Amino acid sequence: MRRELGRYAVAAAVFGVLDGLWLGIVARPLYDSQMGDLLAVEPNVAAAVAFYVIYVFGITWFATRPALAAESSRLALVSGGVLGFVAYATWDLTSLAVIEGFPASIVAVDIAWGTVATATAAFVTYAVCRRVPALR
Structure with missing residues (x-):
């Protein structure tokens, strides 16, 4: 259980930093200009926390965990990318x-971001966990 929580913490840190940079700096002007009045003045923090808790679980369960079992960085990258594509496409197209x-x-940009961010988070989490014996 400690190993799984450690893996989860790594994935949460990696995805959190990536998504924080994306939402706070890179894509902020795009979202502001394109979504305007659709954006909440203040984000729903409980909903955001719930998303990150669930999504990071998805990254560790569906991408990082199988990749570590197979000792395959490629599996981490591909599985993360597929997860990100499906999850973000579900949100954006709905x-x-x-x-x-x-x-x-916004749709194509956001789907591309979800694909890249999730693939990167899974890959980096895999790489970190492979180098830390307690997380293998």
């Missing part, structure tokens, strides 16, 4: 389908 005014211009 939003496009049911939210009036959801900008289509």
Whole structure:
């Protein structure tokens, strides 16, 4: 259990830093200009925390864990990418389908980001865990 929590902590740190940079610096102007009034003035912190807790679990369970078992960095990268693609496509395409005014211009960018960020988080988590004996 300690090993799994350590892996989870690594994935949470990696994905948290990546997504924080993305949301706070890189994509902020794009989201502000394209989503405007759809964005909450203040984010729902409980919902954000719930997302990160669940999503990081998904990264560790569906990408990092199998990659470590197979000793395959490629599996971490590919599984993370597939998870990110499916998860972000689910959100973006559902939003496009049911939210009036959801900008289509955000969809491809956000799906690409989710794919890259999740693949990177899974790959880096795999690499760190392979180098730390207690996390193998």
